Amino acid sequence: MRREQHIRRLVDYARQGKTKTFILGAASAIITGTLVQYIARFEFIVLGIGFLGVIPLAIHEWKLGTIRASFNHSATYQRLVRLPFWLTLCGLVMLYVVLGWYDSGSAGPSFFILFAALCIGMFGLQRAFDRVILKLEPDYITDRELHRELK
Template identity: 65%
Template sequence: MKREQHIRRLVDYARQGKAKAIMIGAGSIFLTSTFLRTDDLSQPLLIGLGFLGVVPLLVREWKLGTIRSTFNDDATYQRLIRFPFWLTLFGLLVLYALLGWFEIGSPGTSFFLALGVLLLGMFALQRTFDRIILKIEPDYITDRELHRELN
């Protein structure tokens, strides 16, 4: 019963914020594409502005961490539960740094290599986090399980 209650709380929150996140993301894409056609700003800077649509993801990760933190009082679990938020924030900041590097110089293929390392590294860290947190809290609902429940 405990796991089903956890899933229900997370699904209820995810459904509430889904429409707002889609609207903010679509608005961000619309503004970015409009500026790309009309402004003289550089393309990487405008694409960086477009990634401001990731901010709802940061808010979602923080809120999901807050909900998940009520599921277990273990000190290690409480410290680790915010990791997805910090990982998303770190990824966004590194992405902006990469876009700045692209804007300042001509990094060539090393830019794409660094971007690939960032994406693969974040994926690997998320999978490792899931394995560790599941050892501490067997009833932990991973993002993959939550996504499956939403569909």
């Protein structure tokens, strides 16, 4: 019964802010995509608007971590459930570093290799995180399970 209660709490939270998060993220992506052609003049504005699309994702990860943290009071578990939030922020910073490197003109074709490595690395870290935390807490609900429940 414990696992079902965890799923229910996480699904209830995920359904609450799903529309607002999607609208803000989509608006941010559209505005950023529209302004990217003027990046030479409005570089900081474009990057700022692009960052707004990640804010809802970071808030969502933080709140999911808070809900998940209430399921187990182990100090190690408490730190680990916050890891997706920090991975999201680190991924954003790395993305902006890679984009800055590309914008400087010295990147060349290796930019795409680095960008692909960044994406694959973040995916790999998430999978490794799931395996580690499932060993610590067998009732942990992964994001994959949560998305399956939302459908």
